[in-house]
Amino acid sequence: xxxxxxxxxxxxxxxxxxxxxxxxxxxxxxxxxxxxxxxxxxxxxxxxxxxxxxxxxxxxxxxxxxxxxxxxxxxxxxxxxxxxxxxxxxxxxxxxxxxxxxxxxxxxxxxxxxx
Amino acid sequence: xxxxxxxxxxxxxxxxxxxxxxxxxxxxxxxxxxxxxxxxxxxxxxxxxxxxxxxxxxxxxxxxxxxxxxxxxxxxxxxxxxxxxxxxxxxxxxxxxxxxxxxxxxxxxxxx
Numbered sequence: 001x002x003x004x005x006x007x008x009x010x011x012x013x014x015x016x017x018x019x020x021x022x023x024x025x026x027x028x029x030x031x032x033x034x035x036x037x038x039x040x041x042x043x044x045x046x047x048x049x050x051x052x053x054x055x056x057x058x059x060x061x062x063x064x065x066x067x068x069x070x071x072x073x074x075x076x077x078x079x080x081x082x083x084x085x086x087x088x089x090x091x092x093x094x095x096x097x098x099x100x101x102x103x104x105x106x107x108x109x110x111x112x113x114x115x
Numbered sequence: 116x117x118x119x120x121x122x123x124x125x126x127x128x129x130x131x132x133x134x135x136x137x138x139x140x141x142x143x144x145x146x147x148x149x150x151x152x153x154x155x156x157x158x159x160x161x162x163x164x165x166x167x168x169x170x171x172x173x174x175x176x177x178x179x180x181x182x183x184x185x186x187x188x189x190x191x192x193x194x195x196x197x198x199x200x201x202x203x204x205x206x207x208x209x210x211x212x213x214x215x216x217x218x219x220x221x222x223x224x225x226x227x
Contacts, residue, residue: 033214043159043204045214056213091158098213101146101166108158 002027004094004107005074012113019079019086021110025094032075033104034067037089049075050098082114117142117209121218128195129226136190136221138205143183149215150179150190151204159204163190167210195225 005024013019025032034046048056049069060067064082069075079086089111093104118141128134138148147166151159163172163179165188171180178191192199202222206215 031213035215035217042219043206043215043217045216048213059214093159093215101208103149103161103164104215105161106151106159111156 004092004105006090006092006107006110008110009108010111010113012115013082014115015083016081019082019112021077021079021090021092021112023075023077023092023094023107025075025092026096026105029094029096029105031095031098031102032069033093033095034075034077035091035093037091037109039088043091046077055098079112082112084114087112087114117145117207117216119205119207119216119218121203121205121221123221124219125222125224127224127226130195130197132195132225133191133193134195134223136192136203136205136223138188138190138218140186140188140207140216142209143186144210145183146208146210146212148179148181148188148205148207150177150188151206153202153204153220155202162203192223195223197225197227199223199225 032049035043037043045059047067064080066078089109091109092107095102095104120139122137150162165172165181176193181188202220204220206217
């Protein structure tokens with residue numbers, strides 16, 4: 001049973017470009033979470049999605065950031081017009097169900113560098 | 116607002132020593148608490164999950180305890196090894212929420 005998959009593992013973008021980060025949850029998991037780890041800071045929650053629905057986006061910046069989890073295919077975190085401050089490690093996690101009682105399994109992360 | 120604090124920020128011990136990492140959280144209304152390990156440039160590996168109704172969990176040389184009323188958890192590592200060197204993260208899920216709130220971690224170095 002493969003774990004949570006994220007790609008790409010490393011992504012370099014120039015300021016103003018778009019970044020697309022992909023996350024495939026573990027088999028049988030329909031709940032996806034995105035977290036961001038800025039340099040020298042702890043991990044911060046960004047968004048929680050179920051298939052075709054955004055459940056909690058309280059941690060998402062209001063502008064330039066969006067997330068989706070379509071019926072088919074991976075979850076995508078999209079960052080438009082990237083700026084240097086977006087450079088960070090972005091982690092995806094998945095769980096089999098909701099309720100806050102289930103373990104979240106993390107992927108290896110995508111390290112975004114904005115030049 | 117839930118806040119998680121981990122002390123110390125860094126710890127260096129000789130191989131074979133038993134050690135304790137500390138985690139505290141401000142709101143005791145939690146669903147569960149997870150301890151993770153993060154190696155440099157890598158993802159997170161879940162070590163132990165303690166449900167709010169539990170007092171402790173054990174896995175091999177690791178033992179985690181939870182005291183909800185005081186807002187504290189400890190991770191005990193027995194007979195530490197150089198391979199245990201990593202950053203250890205504590206995170207809680209608040210009641211009514213699905214999101215993990217993380218501490219900033221304790222960077223552990225075990226010297227051979």
